[in-house]
Structures are given as C-alpha cells and as structure tokens.
Amino acid sequence: MTLTRRTLMSRLGAGLALSAAAPLRVWSAVETQLGTARITSLSDGYLTLPASFMFGPMPQADLPPLLERYGLQGDILKPDCNVTLLQVEGRNVLFDAGSGSAFQDSVGQLVDALDAVGLAPDDITDVIFTHAHPDHLWGVLDDFDDPLFANARHMIGRAERDYWLDPATVDAIGADRAAFAVGAARRLEALEDLETFEDGDELLPGVAAVATHGHTPGHMSFEVRSGSEALIVVGDAIGNHHLAFARPDWPSGADQDLAAGAATRVALMDRLASEQMAMIGYHLPDGGMGRVERGEDGYRFVPLGG
Template sequence: MTLTRRTFLTTSSLALAGLAARPAWAATEMALGEAKLITLSDGHLSLPREFIFAPMPEEELGPVLADFDLAEGALTPPCNVTLLQHGDRNVLFDVGSGQFFMPSAGELLDALDAAGLTPEDITDVVFTHGHPDHLWGVLDDFDEPLFANASHMMGRVEWDYWWNPETIDTIGEARASMASGAKRRLEILEGSVEFFDDGEEILPGVAAVATYGHTQGHMSFEIRQGNSAAMIVGDAIGNHHVAFARPQWPSGSDHVAEQAAETRLALLDRLANEQMPLIGYHLPDGGLGRVERDGDAYRYVADLA
C-alpha cells in the first residue's frame, strides 16, 4: 500500500485572456494493489453546531472539544468523494450535493475536471446513503442523470427507506426537504439502479458492509486487493472529534442514534484492530487516515505521506 499527496492544477483557463486561473484542486491518493483510491473535494458544508452536538451531554462536551481546533460558529466539515480507479473502471462512491443544496458545496465537477475526467468517464456510481450531500449531485441541470454512462448502485434497505411515501411524514420537519429531494432523484433513476445487500461483492474487489444507523440503510465498502484493504465509511464515522473520542454518544446527525453509536463503536474497533485505512466523507485532510486506540476511546490520524 502506497500513500501519496498530489495537487492537480488546471491550466485550460490560463489560455483565456482576462479570466483568472481556476483554483488548484488537491486530492489524496492511496495505491491499493493494482487499484488507486483518490478523494476529490465537493467543497464543504456549513452546519449549526447543534445539528451534531444537541443530544450530547453539554457538561462533558466542552472538555472533549477543547482538544480539537474547532472554530466558533458553524461547523464546516469537508465533503470527500472517493474515486476508485481499477482497470478500465472509474467508480465514484457518492456524487456530492450538486448546485442546489449549499453554496459552499457542489464542486465535484471541477475536481473531476482537474483530475482529467468528465462525467462520461465514470463507469459506476455507488451510494453510501441518500442524504443531499451524497446523492443530489447525481442529476445535471436538466434533471437527467449526470453520469450517463455509469451503472448506479444503492443498498436495498436504503432505497426502500427513501422510496417509502411515509418517510417524508416521519423523518421530522427539519429533514422533510431531504426526503422529498431524495425521492425526486430516485424516481428519475428508477429502473436503472442495481440493488445490493450486506456482504455482497458489488464490483470486483468491492464488498458492501452494512453500517446502519446514520440512515436506516447506510452502507460502507471494503475495497480489497490481495492482502491490502481500505474501508470507505461514508458518514458511519461522521467527524474527527466526538465520533472518535466519544463514539458511544448520540449524534444529532444520525437518524437512529442508538444503532448508529453501536455501529460506530464496532467499526472503529475493527479498523483499529486490523489497522485498515479508512476514507471518511467528512474527515479532514482529504478524509484518508487510520484509527488509533486512545485509552478506552479512539483518535483519528490523517495519512498525509
């Protein structure tokens, strides 16, 4: 396994007089046997602190957060879309939020362009779950599938949850727009989506791992090449601070908080025991790192080699 850090620079706009150069895009890479995993930025979210912290014990939260360099005000977690390149496949795990969720996100197309890829180059799209920052980027400006040449895959339990007409009435007022937005996109994709269940090998060397709780059918993915492996965890481990330091605490971002905490603990324990690298959608520095034990808890270590 080889870890590298690369910055992709776009140059096409330099040829256009009077226009500023487009920004450089950083991507964290990991070689895994004959495959390569690359994380591409879709930008970042801006979330009220209570979205995560509201259900946590307030008197204990402050001392835990003091160990982390979190700015005051809104939380701004990054959004790391994972690209798996293996043979003739370009596989995206999640597709970002597109242009209609938050102004700070929806930058995946620029990141792909900087990496020398177009939407037509993507062969497979695999979803961890149906939240806006993972699903809403699947359509273009004309409400057609953006990745027109790709297969689309989602866990059966997750699809059924967002497809259920009762979800919009039971998810809570604050998340009702998430449910309607997910349903609209899934209706457009209906008939072209492949479903899978826990433990299935959905692509060569890619196995689905049920990590329910953040959403009802959230999936992670173990990418294995020979004796080397990495885990794409999506939002099953949703941040680099309390999710590691107090994984047993409920998070306001999780649909089924108790189940999500149990899932998080089991996943952290496995990753620490096996020293398997992970890629987290909202983890810092590109989201590629590993888990270390820290007493009776854990800590996140970014791999920036």
C-alpha cells in the same frame, strides 16, 4: 499500500473561471495504490452546518472540555466533503455523487475535481451510494434533471432505497429533514435502472458492501480489497475527526437513529483499529484518508502523513 498527496486548485462556484478576481478554493486529492487499483479522494467542497446539528444530543456537561481540546469554537461547523474515486481494470467508480448545485453554495465541486484528474462525468462507469442524504446523492442529476453520469451503473443498498422511496418517510423524518426526503425520492426515481444490493454482496471484483446502519436506516460502507491489503470507504458512519473518535459511543445529531449510529461507530472503530485498515471518511479532513488508532482516551484519526 502506497499513499501520496496532490494539491489542486478549483474555482469556487459555477462560472467563476471567467473572472480573474474570483476566489479560489484549494482542495486536496489524496491517492493510494491498492494492488492494481488506484483510489483517489476528490473534494466536492464543504458543508456549512450549525454546531448544534451534531452536538445537540451529546452529554452537555461533558462536552466543553472536548470542544476546547479540538478547537471547536463558535456555532458553525464546515466539514469537508470527500468523494472517493476507484480506478481499476478500466472502470472509474464513484462512491457517492456529491451535492450538485441545489444544496449549499460551498459544495457541488465534484465535476471540477474530476476534470482536475482528467475525467469527465461520461467517463464514470459506476456510481455506488453510501446513503441518500443531499451531500451524497443530489449531485447525481445535472441542472436539467438528467443523470449526470449518463454511462454509469447506479447502485444503492436495498433498505436505503426502500426507505427514501416510501411515501411515509417525508412525514416521519421530521420537518427539519423533510426536504431531504423529497429530494432523495425525486433523484432515486429519476435513476430508472437503479440497482440494489445487500450487506456482504460483492458489487465489483474486490468491492464488498458492509452494513453500517444508523446514520440512515440503510447506510452502507464498502471494503475495497486487493490480496492482503484493504481500505474501507465509510461514508458518514464516522462523521468527523474529533468527537466521533474521542467518544464514538456518544449520540451524534447527524445520525437519524442515534443509538444505532453510535453502536455502528463503536464497532467500526474497533475493527479499523484492530486490523489497522486504511479508511476514507466523507467528512474527515485532508481528503479523509487515514487510519484509526486507539488512545488512552478513545480513538484518534491519523491522516495521511500523520
């Protein structure tokens, strides 16, 4: 497997290309060649989140030394958002669709990222969702509520689809995430030909679904394999490069099911470290591509070039 990195420039925000004084955001496109397949991590921008959103349910007495170790000071986290592009046998496959323009101002850069690698939304042949949170799903519709990737098949795990389309979800999910449920249902309903799959299904040649439930009830990861080489697109099953690695068994407030999310994270860390399989994490730094290594205390994320 050959890994390379390219750094590209993308203007932050719609319409800023008209202004010479507009701020620029630098983002990394990290590529790997896996047999005949090219895999590229593209930036959709970054989220702005209160630190308590993630750290709230963790053991508070044990938290400060780890926050200091990783330089996690202050009340705000700004995790990257990495959308994976798979190009193989004439197909341009996206894993997730980014946030679009309706979630946060710091995200919604995927169309610019595609343009930087020579692709337009109409060139995408398949969109496969890890789950239906806003930063993964909401970019699937354009500003007129039409499917942005007009020529693509759209696929999502059956359990994930059923959860977000259940009318009871908006009341059961909690007030702080009710907008997630409303937004997900509207977008999934707009995808009239939405296909579903189950754990273990081969979605495309060499691409298999891997159940990693907990972050959401039907969260899926995807193993991309060519011969003896493989890479796993983990979505939000591993949600950051610091405490998720150091203490994968700790509950994360980003997960909807705290216990299931932690159990999934522990199992996934063990597999990735044991098999030394490459991975892409949606919210990991530097394009999110790297490997998992065991340390004396937990695990650590080794990014490209690390």
